[in-house]
Structures are given as C-alpha cells and as structure tokens.
Amino acid sequence: DTAVSQTPKYLVTQMGNDKSIKCEQNLGHDTMYWYKQDSKKFLKIMFSYNNKELIINETVPNRFSPKSPDKAHLNLHINSLELGDSAVYFCASSRLRTGRNEAFFGQGTRLTVV
C-alpha cells in the first residue's frame, strides 16, 4: 500500500564505495524527485524526472547519477562516496499539472559514510 517506497532505509558504507538507493511509486505519478536533507534538516532538491526525462538537475557532484527505468522508478546511484555525502535522502513523486502537483514523499534513506 505504500505510495512511495525507498530502499534501503539505512545504509552504512565506507568512503570510496559505490552505492544505490532505489525508489518506487505506485501512485501513477509522472514526476519523481530526489532530495537531500542535511544535518541542519535543510531539504534541497537534487534531481527531478518527468516521464523518465531529467528536468531538474541542481548543482550536484557528477558522482550522483539518477536513473529512471520507467515512470514508477527513480534510482539514485552514488560513486566514490565521501564523508560529506552522509545525509538523509528522500524520494518523492507528483503528477505535474497546473495547480495541484501535490508531492508525496518516501520515508527516507539515512546514508552514513564512514
């Protein structure tokens, strides 16, 4: 029944490793997002995909690469993890249309790089 689900919920890994976070939505939405919430609880958008196409790409290191195999999935792959990548990553989805565009969020993935 979960509308937006992310896996894993927790991820602890060493510097230099490559890891992926998966996101799936069953709401039939056409737009998906990745957000990063830093230690100060500030939420900042990283990427947005509409119908599998990248539409927003904020200033994010090239080590972060989103992949959208279909409209219901948006995975985040991170290469060569650094200590500063430690944060909570949230996936979200919405239906892009005039006015409504209500966003639904996943439960977050707490990434700890050691």
Place this chain on the structure above:
Amino acid sequence: KQEVTQIPAALSVPEGENLVLNCSFTDSAIYNLQWFRQDPGKGLTSLLLIQSSQREQTSGRLNASLDKSSGRSTLYIAASQPGDSATYLCAVTNSGGYQKVTFGIGTKLQVIP
C-alpha cells in the same frame, strides 16, 4: 531564486493551546504551497496543499492560509496535542517552466502535556 523562510525555528507550547506557524517566500509566482509534517527519523507527511488560486485549506484541527501577493502562508493548529509534536515544513512549488519545489527549514514544535 525562490527562498522560503519559516518562523519560529522552534516552538514549545502547553497542551490545548492554539498556535500559528509562519512561512514566507520571496517569489510570488507559485503553483501551490504545501505544508508537511516530519517526525524524528521519519519521512514527510503531507498535511495541506493550497493551490495558487486558493486562500486557505482546512483539515481537522489544521488550517492553512495563503497570501500570494505578500508571499506568506500560515499554518494554524487548534487545541494542540502532544501528538502534534513534530517538525512542520512549508514547501513552495514554482510556476513557469519546470515545477521546482523549495522547502523552508521547518519549525520544530513541542506540545507539552
């Protein structure tokens, strides 16, 4: 560039009190404004969505208002309960081109029994 500010950063009130959380944004060209609740270690739960053409939305003890021209929104919580303790986030979706969502940093609310 849209900036969203929430005041106060933290608020502690006794149970039963009515309270108001404030959100301001710099670019009034918005599609909508959404209020979220975030519990510690949890995700974001959508509370209320106000479309750009609306002035307020209500859900139970919550009422959110929107004044686009002044770039402000308020979230009113009536008869607060300890279960309302959480961080409340305001998010604005911009109009024009790609709809980008900008968040405030949130107001951490503690309701004391």
